[in-house]
Amino acid sequence: MSATAKKTAPMAEDIRARKGGEPLVSLTAYTTPMAQMMDAHCDFVLVGDSVGMVLHGLPSTLGVTMEMMILHGQAVARGLSSAMMVIDMPFGSYEESPQQAFRNAARLMAETGAGAVKLEGGVEMAPTIAFLVKRGIPVMAHVGLTPQSINTLGGYKVQGRGTAGEALMADARAVAEAGAFSVVLEKVPASLADAVTQAVPIPTIGIGAGAGCDGQILVVDDMLGLFTAFKAKFVKRYATLGADGEAAIADYAREVRARSFPAPEHVFGDDAPEGKA
Numbered sequence: 001m002s003a004t005a006k007k008t009a010p011m012a013e014d015i016r017a018r019k020g021g022e023p024l025v026s027l028t029a030y031t032t033p034m035a036q037m038m039d040a041h042c043d044f045v046l047v048g049d050s051v052g053m054v055l056h057g058l059p060s061t062l063g064v065t066m067e068m069m070i071l072h073g074q075a076v077a078r079g080l081s082s083a084m085m086v087i088d089m090p091f092g093s094y095e096e097s098p099q100q101a102f103r104n105a106a107r108l109m110a111e112t113g114a115g116a117v118k119l120e121g122g123v124e125m126a127p128t129i130a131f132l133v134k135r136g137i138p139v140m141a142h143v144g145l146t147p148q149s150i151n152t153l154g155g156y157k158v159q160g161r162g163t164a165g166e167a168l169m170a171d172a173r174a175v176a177e178a179g180a181f182s183v184v185l186e187k188v189p190a191s192l193a194d195a196v197t198q199a200v201p202i203p204t205i206g207i208g209a210g211a212g213c214d215g216q217i218l219v220v221d222d223m224l225g226l227f228t229a230f231k232a233k234f235v236k237r238y239a240t241l242g243a244d245g246e247a248a249i250a251d252y253a254r255e256v257r258a259r260s261f262p263a264p265e266h267v268f269g270d271d272a273p274e275g276k277a
């Protein structure tokens with residue numbers, strides 16, 4: 001490889017090979033500018049179905065459609081060159097049968113260029129994961145708190161506490177055996193996440209699962225302080241872009257009302273030099 005060769009995006013097998021190594025870095029993205037900002041810093045970027053809540057104002061991820069995922073996936077793809085893109089399968093697009101899952105996963109990958117899909121579920125989704133992987137679709141699994149199941153889980157609760165830890169361990173083992181190349185662990189006690197990370201041969205990607213996982217992911221709007229409807233305990237805000245943006249908009253409104261914007265430097269005169277706008 002020449003010194004000037006461009007870094008190419010990792011593939012699912014490159015992510016799998018990072019098990020036990022330097023922690024994998026990941027964020028969600030939904031737009032081209034956000035994807036451009038994180039491309040050089042993340043190993044993979046997830047076009048998450050959290051897009052429904054953070055960009056579309058939906059009360060949960062349940063209303064997210066294939067069309068929404070494809071539109072945002074295409075936007076994110078335009079902003080990435082060195083990070084891998086993974087895309088979420090929305091609620092209702094894969095649970096019915098492995099065939100339904102294949103049809104929709106293939107469409108997501110073909111129409112967005114994503115390198116893998118992510119779907120929620122453990123033991124019950126293992127046959128579907130195996131079906132997809134055998135047919136050329138890399139799958140990232142997602143166990144623990146699975147937001148598409150809030151109506152059966154009874155809300156956004158910590159998962160796997162006490163004896164429920166055994167079922168969560170079984171879920172993680174099942175998706176790994178089915179061929180998933182990595183697994184997201186959401187909102188589980190750190191000690192359980194550590195035990196799962198030791199037990200499975202694929203990278204664990206934590207969100208609310210402690211520092212012992214093989215990698216971390218956050219929703220970008222949460223960590224930038226853009227989504228402020230609520231803040232989960234596991235979110236660290238690295239910026240306050242929502243508050244900063246509102247303050248900037250308030251300044252603009254004040255200046256427009258006071259006629260101090262636009263100022264002379266923003267205004268065109270009659271006598272522009274030849275050839276200048």
Ligand code: KIV
Pocket residue numbers: 028046047048049050051088142184207217218219
């Ligand atoms: O949709 C999403 O943002 C996710 C992450 C929380 C992992 O699934």
